[in-house]
Amino acid sequence: MKPSLLCLRPVRRLFLLTCLVAASSLATFPAIAAEKPAQPKLVVVLVVDGLPQEQVTRYRDQFGQGGFRRLLDQGAWFSNAHQAHGVTVTAVGHAAVLTGAYPYQHGIISNDWTDTKTLESMYCTQDNAHNYIGDETKPGAGTSPANLRASTVGDELRYATGNRAKVITVSGKDRGAILLAGKAGTAYMYMGKSGNFASSTYYMQSHPQWVQQYHASKPQDRFYGKEWRPLLADASYAGDASDDLIADEKNRFPFKYESKSGKPDAEYYGKLYTGPYLDEMTLDFARAAVEGENLGRNPAGVPDVLGVSLSSHDYVNHSFGPESRMSHDHLQRLDRLLANFFSYLDKRVGLDNTMVVLTADHGFPNVPEFSQSIKRDAQRLDGKQMSAALSKHLAEKFGQENLVRKWSPPNVILDYALIEQKNLKREEVENTAARFLLNYPGVANAFTRTQLENGNLPATRIGTLMQRAWNRQVSGDIMVVIKPFWYFSSGKQGTSHGSPYSYDTNVPLMIMGKPWIKAGAYGQYAEVMDIAPTLAHLLRVRPPSAAEGRVLTEALQ
Structure with missing residues (x-):
C-alpha cells in the first residue's frame, strides 16, 4: 500500500509538492495560450497595382520604419513570389489573389477580351444589368463579378459564418475592388468623373449612411492646386533613369493637380489617378469603411476582411517606367501612407488582432528607350x-x-x-x-x-x-x-506589362500577423495563388472552389 503524502519525510514531501505544482502549471499552459486570438479579427489584403518585386528591394533602404519596412521586418517576406500565369495584367492578377486560381479556371483572361462568337468586346467586370450608385454608368462599365467563375476566400468566409463576416473592398479601379470582393463581398471604386467612391446596384440599392457622410465632405477636392514634387533629396534619385529617356519636357516634376475650369471637375479628378493622391484617398476611404462597418469588431465574433487595391503605382509606371524618378518617388510616398494606415489599424483594431497581406497584381518592364540605352533588344x-x-x-x-x-x-x-x-x-x-x-x-x-x-x-x-x-x-x-x-503597343511613350517574364511575374508577397506568422525572409518559390489557401487555413474555412495554391506552412507559427 502506497504511503500518503502526509506520511513522507518533510524534505521529500516538499519536493513532491513542488513537482505537483509545476505539473499543474504545465497542464494549464494551453489554456493560457488559448487566450491569444485563435483567428485574426481582421484580415487586410493590400494589392499595390503594378509593383514589381525589384522595386521593393531596390528602394528598401529609403523606406521609413512603419510601412514596407514594417512588413519586411515583422512579417514573412517571400522574395521569389510570382503571379504564376502568362497574361500578367490587372484583372487577372486581382482575380488570383483571393481565388487562388489560374485564368483557365476563374475565367478572367485579361482586362478585356473579344467574345469569340459575337466579336463584341467584353470588359472583365462588365455587367449591363447593374449601375453605379449616384454616378454615371457607361455601357460596358465594371459593375459586378459576373465573369468571375471561382469563389474567393471572402465568399467562403461569408458562407461559413452565415454571412456574419463582412467583406469590404475599395480600389481606384473597379476591377481592383470587384475581383477582390468576389460574389459575396461589397466593392467600392473610384469614380473618375465625380471623385467619389461608389458601389453598384449588384451590391445594394443605396449607399449606407457612412458612405453618404464621407461623400458630403468632398474630400477629393482637398488636393486641388497641389503639386507633386520629389519627397527626398536629389541625391536619393541618382540611380534613376534620365527624364530625357522616359518623358517629354511637359511631363516632368512638378505635377500640378488642377483643371482648365479653375475648380474641381472631371478633368481634375482624372488627373488624380497618376500620382500619390488617389492612393491617399483610397486609404482614407478604407479607414471610413473600417469605422462605418465596424470591421475587426464584429459583434458576431467572426473575422472580417478588408481588401484595398492601390491603383496609382500602375498609372505612374505606365507613364514613366519603374526606372523613373516618378515611380521611385511614388513608392516612397506610398510607403509613408502605408505607415500611417498601419498605425491607424493598430489603434483601432490592434495589429496583434490583424493579419496583413501585401502583394501585387503584376510587375513591370522598363520603358523600351531605357532598355535600349543599356543594350537590350526592346521595342x-x-x-x-x-x-x-x-x-x-x-x-x-x-x-x-x-x-x-x-x-x-x-x-x-x-x-x-x-x-x-x-x-x-x-x-x-x-x-x-x-x-x-x-x-x-x-x-x-x-x-x-x-x-x-x-x-x-x-x-x-x-x-x-x-x-x-x-x-x-x-x-x-x-x-x-x-x-x-x-x-x-501602338503608342510611342511609356511602357506596359502582360508577359510571362520575371519582370512581370515576380511581385511582393508579404504576410504580417505576429500570433500566426513567423517573421523572416523566405527564398522558397511561392505564388500569389498561395495566399488564398493560406488564409483559408488560418480562417478555418474551406479553400476557394478553384484554388490550386499551397498553404505557406513554412511561415506559420
Whole structure:
C-alpha cells in the first residue's frame, strides 16, 4: 500500500509538492495560450497595382520604419513570389489573389477580351444589368463579378459564418475592388468623373449612411492646386533613369493637380489617378469603411476582411517606367501612407488582432528607350499590324480572305466556321499561322488552340504559364508570346506589362500577423495563388472552389 503524502519525510514531501505544482502549471499552459486570438479579427489584403518585386528591394533602404519596412521586418517576406500565369495584367492578377486560381479556371483572361462568337468586346467586370450608385454608368462599365467563375476566400468566409463576416473592398479601379470582393463581398471604386467612391446596384440599392457622410465632405477636392514634387533629396534619385529617356519636357516634376475650369471637375479628378493622391484617398476611404462597418469588431465574433487595391503605382509606371524618378518617388510616398494606415489599424483594431497581406497584381518592364540605352533588344510591337500581316499571309497561302477574325491581345481569333466551310484543315491553318508569327519581329512563341486544348505545350516555364492563362471557353485560338523587354503597343511613350517574364511575374508577397506568422525572409518559390489557401487555413474555412495554391506552412507559427 502506497504511503500518503502526509506520511513522507518533510524534505521529500516538499519536493513532491513542488513537482505537483509545476505539473499543474504545465497542464494549464494551453489554456493560457488559448487566450491569444485563435483567428485574426481582421484580415487586410493590400494589392499595390503594378509593383514589381525589384522595386521593393531596390528602394528598401529609403523606406521609413512603419510601412514596407514594417512588413519586411515583422512579417514573412517571400522574395521569389510570382503571379504564376502568362497574361500578367490587372484583372487577372486581382482575380488570383483571393481565388487562388489560374485564368483557365476563374475565367478572367485579361482586362478585356473579344467574345469569340459575337466579336463584341467584353470588359472583365462588365455587367449591363447593374449601375453605379449616384454616378454615371457607361455601357460596358465594371459593375459586378459576373465573369468571375471561382469563389474567393471572402465568399467562403461569408458562407461559413452565415454571412456574419463582412467583406469590404475599395480600389481606384473597379476591377481592383470587384475581383477582390468576389460574389459575396461589397466593392467600392473610384469614380473618375465625380471623385467619389461608389458601389453598384449588384451590391445594394443605396449607399449606407457612412458612405453618404464621407461623400458630403468632398474630400477629393482637398488636393486641388497641389503639386507633386520629389519627397527626398536629389541625391536619393541618382540611380534613376534620365527624364530625357522616359518623358517629354511637359511631363516632368512638378505635377500640378488642377483643371482648365479653375475648380474641381472631371478633368481634375482624372488627373488624380497618376500620382500619390488617389492612393491617399483610397486609404482614407478604407479607414471610413473600417469605422462605418465596424470591421475587426464584429459583434458576431467572426473575422472580417478588408481588401484595398492601390491603383496609382500602375498609372505612374505606365507613364514613366519603374526606372523613373516618378515611380521611385511614388513608392516612397506610398510607403509613408502605408505607415500611417498601419498605425491607424493598430489603434483601432490592434495589429496583434490583424493579419496583413501585401502583394501585387503584376510587375513591370522598363520603358523600351531605357532598355535600349543599356543594350537590350526592346521595342513596342503593334499587334493590329501584326494581325493584318498574318491575315494577308493566310489569304495568300489558302486563297481565302478573312481567316483571321480579330486580334484580342495576346490572342488571335480565327474563323473556324469559314475554315470548315472552305474544306480547309483546322490544324494546317493554325500551324501556318503559328509559323508565320514565330518569324514576325518581336515574337518569341505562338501556341495554337489544338496545342492548348491537348495540353501539348513545351514543358517549360513559359509553356506552363501560358497554358494556365488560356481558358477554353473564353480565350482565342492562337496565343502569342512576345520577346523579353518588348510589349504590345501602338503608342510611342511609356511602357506596359502582360508577359510571362520575371519582370512581370515576380511581385511582393508579404504576410504580417505576429500570433500566426513567423517573421523572416523566405527564398522558397511561392505564388500569389498561395495566399488564398493560406488564409483559408488560418480562417478555418474551406479553400476557394478553384484554388490550386499551397498553404505557406513554412511561415506559420
